Amino acid sequence: MKTEHTNSHVLLASILLTxxxxxxxxxxxxxxxIKGDVKDSRQVRKVKSFPHPCYDATEYINDLMLLKLDKPVKQTKTVKCLPLGDTIKYPAAGTSCLVAGWGKTNNIAKTVSDVLRSVNVTVIDRMECNSPKHYNLKPFITRGQICAGSVMKEVADTCGGDSGGPLLCNGALVGVTSFGKNCGMKKFPAMAFFN
Structure with a gap:
């Protein structure tokens, strides 16, 4: 399936705007x-936002939003379109993916990171993620959500402030960070939404 890229839209989490x-x-x-030199950055105005029509903030379901920008954005060495992954197929358990964001670096931090940070996470089977070992059905992890976190001794995770950041598997965007309980806890892996 060929995916058309548009330079005038941004995909992120609905919770950010709501x-x-x-x-x-x-x-x-x-x-x-976010505090440093922004000479290679591009500022554009948001014209309209399109939250997923079935977004449910209580259960974190369909946490996706498309923003339409006022003009197309020129790609530069620091501004790129991400290729879209297969949004029909859930990434296989054990797949190594990358998450990125400017969120907190730990549960105690009062402020978010001033630099973009990224870390590799591993996709965890949805049934396992719903088990007592992880979320215990609170909330119930749906087919549209990707559970990803640490499976090794070293803890890798997203944290508060990372919502809306990309989940990249094999270099393609497969989801956006939605929620997690605390951060840096193997018991509660990060959740991303894809559809």
């Missing part, structure tokens, strides 16, 4: 440090 930043009007692309 709960965390309800009145934001612009998107800044191509930034590594």
């Amino acid at each position: 709960h965390e930043f309800p009145s934001f009007t612009k998107v800044i692309l191509g930034v590594h440090s």
Whole structure:
């Protein structure tokens, strides 16, 4: 299946607009440090937002949103379109993927990271993720959600502030970070939504 790329849309989590930043009007692309030099970044205005029509903030279901920007964004060395992965097929358990974001670096931190951070996570089988070992059906992890976290001794995870960041498997976007319980805890892997 061929995927058309558009340089005038951004995919992220609905929770960002409904709960965390309800009145934001612009998107800044191509930034590594939110406090540093942004000479290669692009600022564009958000024209319209399209949350998933079946988004449920209580159960974290369909946590996706498409933003339409006021103009197409020129790709640069720091601003790129991500290729879309297979949104029909759940990534296989054991697949190594990458998550990225500017969220907190631990549960105690009061502020988010000022630099973009990324870490490899492993896709965990949805049945296992729903088991007492992890979420114990609270909430119930659906077919549209990807459970990904640490399976080794070293803990790799997303944290508060990472919502809306990409989940990349084999270099393609397969989901966006949605939620987790705390961070850096093997018992509660991060959840991403894809559909």
